[in-house]
Amino acid sequence: MRVHSVGRILWSAVAMVLLAAVFASPAAATESETAFCQVAPTKGAFCPKGKMLGSGQTFKAQVKSGTNLVIEGWWETQCPQAYFEGHTTTKSGEPLTGEITKMNFGACNTSCTRVFEHLPYKAEFNHTVNGNGTVTVSNGGNGAPAWRETCNFGNPGNCYWQASSVSLTFAGGSPATLTEPKQAFKLVPGESWGWCPSQVEKSATYSFSTPSSLFLTAPES
Numbered sequence: 171m172r173v174h175s176v177g178r179i180l181w182s183a184v185a186m187v188l189l190a191a192v193f194a195s196p197a198a199a200t201e202s203e204t205a206f207c208q209v210a211p212t213k214g215a216f217c218p219k220g221k222m223l224g225s226g227q228t229f230k231a232q233v234k235s236g237t238n239l240v241i242e243g244w245w246e247t248q249c250p251q252a253y254f255e256g257h258t259t260t261k262s263g264e265p266l267t268g269e270i271t272k273m274n275f276g277a278c279n280t281s282c283t284r285v286f287e288h289l290p291y292k293a294e295f296n297h298t299v300n301g302n303g304t305v306t307v308s309n310g311g312n313g314a315p316a317w318r319e320t321c322n323f324g325n326p327g328n329c330y331w332q333a334s335s336v337s338l339t340f341a342g343g344s345p346a347t348l349t350e351p352k353q354a355f356k357l358v359p360g361e362s363w364g365w366c367p368s369q370v371e372k373s374a375t376y377s378f379s380t381p382s383s384l385f386l387t388a389p390e391s
Contacts, residue, residue: 200388201216201388202264202388203263203266203388204262204263204264204265204266204303204386204387205222205223205261205262205266205387205388205389205390206222206227206295206381206384206386207221207223207301207384207385207386207387208221208223208384208385209221209383209385210342210387211300211385211388213391215299215387215388216388216389216390216391217385217389217390219390219391220390221390222261222387222389223258224258224261225258225259225260225261226258226259227257227258227381228255228256228257228380229255229258229268229381230253230254230378231377231378231379232251232252232376233251233253233276233375233376234347234375237250238250238252238374239276239372239374240372240373240374241370241372242352242370242373243367243370243371244367244370245280247282249275249277249278250277251274251277252274252374252376253272253274253276253376254270254272254274254376255271255272255273256268256269256271256290256293257271261389262389264296265294265295265296265306266295266296267293267294267295268294268295269290269291269292269310270290270291270292270307270310271290273286273289280321281321281322283319284317284318284319284320285318286316287316287332288310288313288314290310290311290312291308291309291315292307292310293305293307294306294307294308295340295386296386297386300342301342301385301386301387302339302341302342302385302386303342304337304338304340305338305340305348306336306338307335307336307338308335309335313332314332314333314334314335315333316330316332316333316358317331318330318361319331321364327362327363327364328363328364328366329357329364329367330357330358330361331355331357331358332355333354333356336353337353338350339351340386342385342386343383343384344382344383344384345378345382345383345384346377347376347377349374349375349376350372350376352371352373353372354369354370354371355370355371355372356368356369
């Protein structure tokens with residue numbers, strides 16, 4: 171009886187050690203999660219070991235050289251120096267989340283004043299294939315993506331346009347690019363006066379300067 175009792179005690183102790191090891195082990199990265207990676211994925215969709223960027227990673231992008239941020243709705247406005255900045259708020263996730271803290275239209279070809287409202291915006295990154303992915307920009311707590319445009323010539327007006335969210339396409343590379351196809355921004359009447367179109371469309375292609383090489387992948391395997 172004593173031998174059996176000792177055996178049971180030993181097996182119980184072994185089982186407890188094994189369970190403790192399982193629960194203490196970090197959860198394995200899953201392919202459905204997204205992370206910032208400095209290089210293209212090499213093992214399925216996963217970032218190679220040592221190349222994954224962490225939480226708080228700064229990102230900066232400006233309109234791709236030779237192109238413009240374009241606003242269409244009354245006349246076509248072209249802005250060749252538009253840019254944005256932000257940082258990630260998680261290391262990885264479904265999706266990887268971040269904040270866009272600065273946005274500027276830059277030097278546009280019309281003399282109206284344009285200011286983005288409700289910053290910071292929430293940014294959600296999801297990888298697809300080959301280091302590419304999608305990005306959704308939405309309300310970060312202060313309100314949906316919007317901008318105010320004030321013009322003091324021709325038909326003066328103070329126009330306030332807003333979209334519930336903005337969808338963009340990410341292409342990994344050195345540098346990475348982010349393409350915003352034509353997005354409809356609708357006029358908010360209570361925030362606007364003067365002659366303002368009921369809707370305008372904004373589009374742009376951005377090129378990342380920071381990080382200089384960036385891909386959307388699953389976390390390190």
